Structure formats: structure tokens, C-alpha cells
Amino acid sequence: MMPIVGIDLGTTNSCVSIIEGGSPVVIPNDEGSRITPSVVAFTDDGSRFAGAVAKRQAVVNPKSTIFGVKRLVGRKITSPEVDKAKEFAPYDIISNENEDAWVQVNENKYSPQEISSIILMKMKNIAEEYLGYEIDEAVITVPAHFNDSQRQATKDAGRIAGFNVRRIINEPTAAALAYGFDKKKNQKVAVFDLGGGTFDISVLEINNGVFEVKATSGDTFLGGDDFDQKLINLVIEDFQNQHGIDLRADKMALQRIREASEKAKHELSSLLETNINLPFVAVDTSGPQHLNLKVDRPQFEKMVADLIDRLDGPCLQALGDAKLDPSEIDEVVLVGGMTRMPKVMEKVRQLFNKDPQIRINPDEVVAIGAAVQGGILEGQIDEVILLDVVPLSLGVETRGSLSTKIIERNTTIPTKRSRIFTTALDNQDFVNIHVIQGEREMADDNISLAKLNLIGIPPAPRGIPQIEVSFEVD
Structure with missing residues (x-):
């Protein structure tokens, strides 16, 4: 029987996993990395790239390099989330005849589903190269707070990519499956999922192999991209104050700043300060201008304080809907790369009064859980009963x-x-x-x-x- 692959289709990165010998295995891509950037690029000669290759050429091809498309999936052009996406996207976001948000590259128009399908095709190729044969069945994850339109759009993307999508599963639920926990013991688990573009919190009760979601909440427009944008704004404003040049109009410079800001954000999770250095970022009458800015962790944490505070509402709502006090939660599981930020970990401890579980890589745990669900569907893993919930009325x-x-x-x-x-x-x-x-x-x-x-x-x-x-x- 062909394996059912589990795919975490992320805003920033995607990951694919399968069950081998009864255990989940994360499949590395052709560059040896276990996560693949959710980036698609189109070139003037008609070529198309996905993954790390697409991300690397973004600086010289910013208007034709699409990233963060998950934030557009199932949304109307008039939605405030799309207005916000337009502010920092170097590519063109347009409306189709139904007022859905699409992207335009040169003369070509693409739906978010089409872009997502290219990323899914990349993940399909990664799995097929590893296995040595074709696969056509998948379990794909979505944020728990995705509405019906967004879930259907994700399923459509899977079909376009050549998959029979066996199940669409919520990301926090997948993470809980990955951890497994003691299925014989009654445990109440909170899954705190802060990724590149979305935030989810789910509260589950696990007992005798039954995974029951008691409540879920979240924010489909809160994630690492928003933290990056705070740094991007700081860099642009500092350079403008020093040199009188607004770099927002220069798409190539803006992409360099975006990549440098994301790198600085990662470094500030382990270092107390870092430097953002970009030589020859602009030219004026006096010659080339270089960007050099030192950022420390307290400064960055102060800048993103409003984003950190936005984590409170969904967590308290999920606990309230589940009729549980934070003290009744036995374990807190962290999912998503942004949970590595010390201030986010501090917020989790503050909300739940306990240290979170981090024994599985937060970038991989959702794909692992999706593979576990695939293993259950094909009978490779002992049956568990998964009871999920309707995220929105x-x-x-x-x-x-x-x-x-x-x-x-x-x-x-x-x-x-x-x-x-x-x-x-x-x-x-x-x-x-x-x-x-x-x-x-x-x-x-x-x-x-x-x-x-x-x-x-x-x-x-x-x-x-x-x-x-x-x-x-x-």
C-alpha cells in the first residue's frame, strides 16, 4: 500500500513526513533541509521555481517572487487582512471577477490555490525522490481557525498538485497527535501554535486513545511575518532619518531588508543584540549609501509588545470555551518557529503557569502529526479517535x-x-x-x-x- 504523506503547508515554510516502520520520518529536501520555504518564483524566460531556489533569487526578482500566499487563501480583496498584506508584499495583489484576492506576475494572474499547489507539488516531488516511486494521497494541515472557504481552497490546492486529499486536519490537533501523550491517562493539553502567518490555540482532552478538541481559537493574521515587519519598519525609518531616502519605493532594497530583518529576528532569540548590515543599499548624489543598524533584544521586544499582547485574547477565549482554568492544563505544546522567541515563551508561562513541551522540533511537529493521521487512515498506526470542533459558528x-x-x-x-x-x-x-x-x-x-x-x-x-x-x- 502506498503511504499517505503528511504535509504542513505553512505560511513561511512547509514540511513533509511519512510513516516508516511504524514511526514518523521527516523527509529532507534536495538540499538536505527538513523544511522548505513556501516561496514560488517566476522568471522572465518562463521558468518557475519553488522552495529555497525561489527564495534565494527574491532579491533580484522581488515582483515575481510570491511568499506568504497562505494569508490570501480564501479571502476577498476587500478584507482588512488583504489590505494589510498589500502594505508589505512586493508583488501585486489584485481582484478576480469574484472579488477574490489573487496575485499578478507580469501579464499572468494566479489564485492563491494555484500558488499553494506549486508548493505542494514541490513537497510531493521531495517525498517521491525519497521513496523512489509516485505518491498521490496526502493529509494536509490548516490553521484551526481557518473558515470553510479557506479549508476548501487548501483542498483545491492539493487536488491541483495531483493529490487525493484524504483529510484536512487542524495544525494544533496534528501537533497533539505527534506528541501522542499517554493515551491511557486522562490529560488536558493546550497546543500553542505561532507560525509565520497565523496563531492558533487549541485545548484538547486525551484519554484512552480519544483525542477530543474541547475548544479552539486564534488569529489568522498574526505570525512571524508581522514581527519581521516591525523590524523592517525600524530599518527603513532609521535609514530615512540618516540619509533622507525612503527605501519603500525600491522593491529590490526592500527585499534585502526583509531577508536581513528575518535573520536578525532569528538571531535575537539566542543573542542579546545583532547588527543589520546591508552595503550599497541605495545611491544618492554623494555616492553609494550603506545600511548599518544595531538592534538589541529589549528594543525588539518593546517594538513587538502589541503583537505579544494579541496572544492573550485567543488563549483566554479557548480556555473559557473549554470551561477550564489554566491550572487544569497538564501540558502546553509549542508549535511554530516563532515560539522560539524568549518573550513568546515567557508569555506562555505567564498564561498557563507552567513550562511548555519542546521535545519535538516546533517546525516539524505539525507535519509529523499529519503523517500520524495518514498512518491511522492506512492502518499502520493503532487507531485513535479524533474528535475535532467547528472553529467558527x-x-x-x-x-x-x-x-x-x-x-x-x-x-x-x-x-x-x-x-x-x-x-x-x-x-x-x-x-x-x-x-x-x-x-x-x-x-x-x-x-x-x-x-x-x-x-x-x-x-x-x-x-x-x-x-x-x-x-x-x-
């Missing part, structure tokens, strides 16, 4: 443009819920059903999933027809 728009919830957030799936509605006018022969997802009171403030018309309602006074709306989530 599902409902319909009702009179007055109000949102009426039918399945509340954090409801265990699979589930089916129904609700009876009626007509608002005498002899009304049709109703519009607008399916929405989210927690806001007004329908327009939530995510629109579908619109349909129910026609042929027999004539009757208002309030008499009984219209049952059922939602089923498998």
Missing part, C-alpha cells in the same frame, strides 16, 4: 440582516443541527437562504459561504410555512 442571515447561528463554534464534529424558519410576508412563494460563518451579530460582518433560493412555497399567510434548515459537518 455556522448559520444563516435572517430578517433585519441579522446572523442566526445553527451550529455554534467549538461544537464537536461530526454534527448535524436543524432550525425551523418561516415566511415574513403573506403568500410569499420563495425565500433567500444566505449561509454565513462567524460570530458577529450582523450577517454582513460574517463570512459569506453560499446563497441559494428556495422556490415554490405554497401560498399561505405569513408565519404558516415551516422551512427547516439543516447543517451537517462531517
Whole structure:
């Protein structure tokens, strides 16, 4: 039987794993690295690259090098998250005919699913080179707080890449599977997942091989890219104050600053200070200008204090929804490269009053968990029961443009819920059903999933027809 690969399709990096001999193995890429940059590049001669090769040429080809596309998946061009992405993306973000956010490279337009599929094809090739034969089945992970549109878009990306996507699994749930824990012992586990573009927190109860997600919350636009942007802004403002040159207009210089800022952020997790040095970053009438800026850890931590504070809300919401006190959490698992930052670890200790688990590489733990799920599906690993939840409430728009919830957030799936509605006018022969997802009171403030018309309602006074709306989530 062909193995089912587990893929962590990340904002910044991606990782692929399989089960070999009953244990998960992270597959290195052709350069020997166990993680691969989630970067795609297009060149003028029509060539296309993905991974480390694409990232390396970003400085000389910034407008045609796409990164962080996961933040655009399933989003409308009018969303505030896309507006924010436009601020720091050197490539063009445009609207398609349905007002979905797409990217444009020269004359070509690509959906986020297409870009994601190129990254997935790269991961597929990595696995096939390692195994020596073709594979076509995968478990792909998504942030726990992804809505239905974003999950479907990720599944579509998998199909475009040539995969039969056996399961879409939440990243924190995958991490819990990777750790395994003592399946015979009743444990309450919090998975704290701060990656390149998203933040998730999930609270699980694990007992006798049953992994039950009690609650999940998060922020789909909070991650390492935002921490990088703080450093990028500091570098640009400092250079402008010294030389009177705004480097934002120079895409090539901006890409050099982006890479140097990401490197400095990594260094500040282990060093107390670092230097950002970029020679010949600009030219003015006096000649070439060089960038040299010293940044220390306390300065950086002060700059990102607002981002660190944003971690509080989702954690407290997840604990509240799970009806648990922080003291009742037995283990805290760290996922994502940003959890290496000392200030983030300090925040975790502050929130949960305990040291977190870091025995598995936080960059690899999600892919390992996805491979474990694949191993369960193909019978290589002892069956565990995985009970996940609906991350956002599902409902319909009702009179007055109000949102009426039918399945509340954090409801265990699979589930089916129904609700009876009626007509608002005498002899009304049709109703519009607008399916929405989210927690806001007004329908327009939530995510629109579908619109349909129910026609042929027999004539009757208002309030008499009984219209049952059922939602089923498998």
C-alpha cells in the first residue's frame, strides 16, 4: 500500500513526513533541509521555481517572487487582512471577477490555490525522490481557525498538485497527535501554535486513545511575518532619518531588508543584540549609501509588545470555551518557529503557569502529526479517535440582516443541527437562504459561504410555512 504523506503547508515554510516502520520520518529536501520555504518564483524566460531556489533569487526578482500566499487563501480583496498584506508584499495583489484576492506576475494572474499547489507539488516531488516511486494521497494541515472557504481552497490546492486529499486536519490537533501523550491517562493539553502567518490555540482532552478538541481559537493574521515587519519598519525609518531616502519605493532594497530583518529576528532569540548590515543599499548624489543598524533584544521586544499582547485574547477565549482554568492544563505544546522567541515563551508561562513541551522540533511537529493521521487512515498506526470542533459558528442571515447561528463554534464534529424558519410576508412563494460563518451579530460582518433560493412555497399567510434548515459537518 502506498503511504499517505503528511504535509504542513505553512505560511513561511512547509514540511513533509511519512510513516516508516511504524514511526514518523521527516523527509529532507534536495538540499538536505527538513523544511522548505513556501516561496514560488517566476522568471522572465518562463521558468518557475519553488522552495529555497525561489527564495534565494527574491532579491533580484522581488515582483515575481510570491511568499506568504497562505494569508490570501480564501479571502476577498476587500478584507482588512488583504489590505494589510498589500502594505508589505512586493508583488501585486489584485481582484478576480469574484472579488477574490489573487496575485499578478507580469501579464499572468494566479489564485492563491494555484500558488499553494506549486508548493505542494514541490513537497510531493521531495517525498517521491525519497521513496523512489509516485505518491498521490496526502493529509494536509490548516490553521484551526481557518473558515470553510479557506479549508476548501487548501483542498483545491492539493487536488491541483495531483493529490487525493484524504483529510484536512487542524495544525494544533496534528501537533497533539505527534506528541501522542499517554493515551491511557486522562490529560488536558493546550497546543500553542505561532507560525509565520497565523496563531492558533487549541485545548484538547486525551484519554484512552480519544483525542477530543474541547475548544479552539486564534488569529489568522498574526505570525512571524508581522514581527519581521516591525523590524523592517525600524530599518527603513532609521535609514530615512540618516540619509533622507525612503527605501519603500525600491522593491529590490526592500527585499534585502526583509531577508536581513528575518535573520536578525532569528538571531535575537539566542543573542542579546545583532547588527543589520546591508552595503550599497541605495545611491544618492554623494555616492553609494550603506545600511548599518544595531538592534538589541529589549528594543525588539518593546517594538513587538502589541503583537505579544494579541496572544492573550485567543488563549483566554479557548480556555473559557473549554470551561477550564489554566491550572487544569497538564501540558502546553509549542508549535511554530516563532515560539522560539524568549518573550513568546515567557508569555506562555505567564498564561498557563507552567513550562511548555519542546521535545519535538516546533517546525516539524505539525507535519509529523499529519503523517500520524495518514498512518491511522492506512492502518499502520493503532487507531485513535479524533474528535475535532467547528472553529467558527455556522448559520444563516435572517430578517433585519441579522446572523442566526445553527451550529455554534467549538461544537464537536461530526454534527448535524436543524432550525425551523418561516415566511415574513403573506403568500410569499420563495425565500433567500444566505449561509454565513462567524460570530458577529450582523450577517454582513460574517463570512459569506453560499446563497441559494428556495422556490415554490405554497401560498399561505405569513408565519404558516415551516422551512427547516439543516447543517451537517462531517
